[in-house]
Structure formats: C-alpha cells, structure tokens
Amino acid sequence: QQQVKQSPQSLIVQKGGISIINCAYENTAFDYFPWYQQFPGKGPALLIAIRPDVSEKKEGRFTISFNKSAKQFSLHIMDSQPGDSATYFCASLTDSWGKFQFGAGTQVVVTP
Amino acid sequence: DAGVTQSPTHLIKTRGQQVTLRCSPKSGHDTVSWYQQALGQGPQFIFQYYEEEERQRGNFPDRFSGHQFPNYSSELNVNALLLGDSALYLCASSPSVLQETQYFGPGTRLLVL
DSSP: OOEEEEOOOOEEEEHHHHHHEEEEOOOOOOOOOEEEEETSSSSEEEEEEEEESEEEETTTEEEEETTTTEEEEEEESEEEEEEEEEEEEEEOOOOOOOOOOOOOOOEEEEEO | OOOOOEESEEEETTTTEEEEEEEOOTTTEEEEEEEEOOOSSSSEEEEEETTTTTEOOOOOTTEEEEEOOOSSSSEEEEEOOOGGGGGEEEEEEEGGGGTTOEEEEOOOOEEEE
C-alpha cells in the first residue's frame, strides 16, 4: 500500500512549459527524497534527490521543492522538452538500509 | 561499466508454475533490492539482500524468496504463480556505504496466464 501520495496521475504540457508534480509522505523516519524518471521498457533512473536540510535543490531544468512541516515535496521541470515525456516517481526512504516507498507515478507528455 | 543487468527480459508462465529471475549488480555494489511494479503503479519493495542474507522484507508472501551469491548477484524465486504476480520485476543495487543511492536494472516483465 502506497504511503507516498503522488499527483497528478498524468499531465500534458506544451514544449517550453513548466511541469509540476507533487508528493506527500507519511513516514518521516529517514530524510531522503528522490525522484525517478522511467521511460517505457526501462527501469527507473535517479533524476534528482533532496535531503530536507534544504528547502530547494536545482539541477539543470529540474528543481525539487521541499516543505518539511507539510510533509510535501514537488518536482518542477522547467522549459519542458519532448524528451522529458516519461513517467516520474517520487520516493521516500523508510530506513537506513535503503528501503523506499514509491508514489504511484505521474505520466508526463510534452507536446511539440 | 555495464550497470545493473537482469535476465530474462520477458517471461511467460502459467498459474502454479515457478520462476527464477536473475540480477547482476552494478560494479562496486554489494546490496541488492528487489521490487515489483504492477502496470500503472510505482515499485513495491519485495526484499533486500546483503552479505548473502535477506536483510529486510516487504509485505510479500513466502512464495517470494531469493538468494545472493558471493559475487553479489542475486536471484528472485516465485513459487505457485498467481495471475496477480504478473508485473515488471526490478532489481536495484547500491553500495553498502550509501544505501539510498540505488540504481535500477531494466526489469523482467513476467506474464502469468
């Protein structure tokens, strides 16, 4: 059962637009929150991750915003490109051994 | 570096059969985790192997078992297959010194008929 709630389930954005995906978590045992990108037929690939000692982390066009008090974090994809079309998963680390809980995923489609 | 590899890529079985999936971790990684990803869902943690032992387990029945070999490669076995076991099975490897940094393989697509 998912204890990381991810929304929206899908979104369509025009090329150059901003994609925003939100996640809410319940378990606060360990503070590490990654986002994974998955293309059809491939395994998830680590995209960007944050530890909540900072409220925001940016890597290129991808930014994570973190709100510890609200137990929420989000992924912003700036200047979205057709190559960004994929399914994105947020995750929450639940212990020190690397057990993750994943959100249900958001399918992003970037139109030309 | 070959990254995480899994075999086979696809598999078709019938109910009641048994299946074995294989995973070779990324070079330098000694910890292997297995996940089940149903269609349209996020990965669900099955179990994790470290030093050839099952270190922790998710909410999966005993029909799911595994093994880790001295070279850190791993197997996932599923007995008495059910239709609901149809899914993408993902292997993720990580170094023990940085457990949260997990690299996923391409997965094995299992279809149970």
